[in-house]
Amino acid sequence: MQQKIVLIGGPGTGKSSILREFIRRGYECMPEISREVTLKAQKDGIDQLFLEQPLLFSQLLLEGREQQYLEAHQSDAEIIFFDRGIPDVHAYMNYLGSDYPDIFIEKSNKYLYNKVFMCAPWEAIYKSDNERYETFEQSVKIDTFLKEAYEEVGYNIIDVPFGSVQERCDFILHSLKHDV
Template sequence: MPNLNSKRIVITGGPGTGKTSLINELIKRGYPCLEEISRQVILDARKEGAEQLFLTQPLLFSERLLEGRMKQYIEAEKMNSDLIFIDRGVPDVLAYMDYANENYPENFVEACNNCKYHHVYVLAPWQEIFTSDGERYENFEQAVNIHEQLLNTYKKYHYNLIDIPFDTIENRVDYLLDTLKRL
């Protein structure tokens, strides 16, 4: 049964902005969080022989992400907690497809309209902490472009975006929690 009092809070931003570190700090503080699923989709695709599924088959990759993010949305509805933090939301899938200039079916749009979050926090690109790795292929300039597309997509679905300023992870989490008290 859904917890009608729980608030689903998305943390989004381009690659390498500190989302995972923020989620890890929230977990450390005892908050329920749903972690980013794209790395798992990437690793699963590699097991199937696709090194960079988003680059070779962006629609298939995005369909898998959409399915996973919709499952997370439903999982968050069932959690017995007032606040549930989610590393990326359903609109992120559309933002990445738009960034790649790829078409997607209408069910992607329907998912964004049906999976509504209470608050969306945004981490801006930050050159000093940006790194690439085996699953993150984007460079910093691409991360900035993805960030802009994320902002456009969330605004298109009428979200009020809350920026988290550059600071230590602990201070960024404090800022997030303090602003939530005022919302």
């Protein structure tokens, strides 16, 4: 049976680095798509779509993450890792205090992951860039909204300890083998 594993956490917590290591180790991975959505909007003249039109941004993310989930479902891979999952979308809307359609929660309940691993805010590795505009303090706050959103859907969240990328990947794989 295929395992869909999602990595969550605020911006700059090391998720993408972990995913790159899993790719290097031969695992199938679904990358974070918010950078792609942000860069496309910037090409279309919208500097920060998430800030300027949060509902549109979130709808595009929801569509993209649903598509990733469906693509993963067609794969023969035993384990597929996701850099963020569908509940992230409404978690960010909650963080902003924005209203959103019920479909956001409905899709979070429809497309389920087998395990959720959370990378906590870690100031030592945090960096902002062109697509990651949040401060470290905002990353900490976002982290709490992510945890709440996933717990509301019914997930048991497994905390990934700080350490090297390799150590963090090893922890996740060990947890999967021993069904934490």
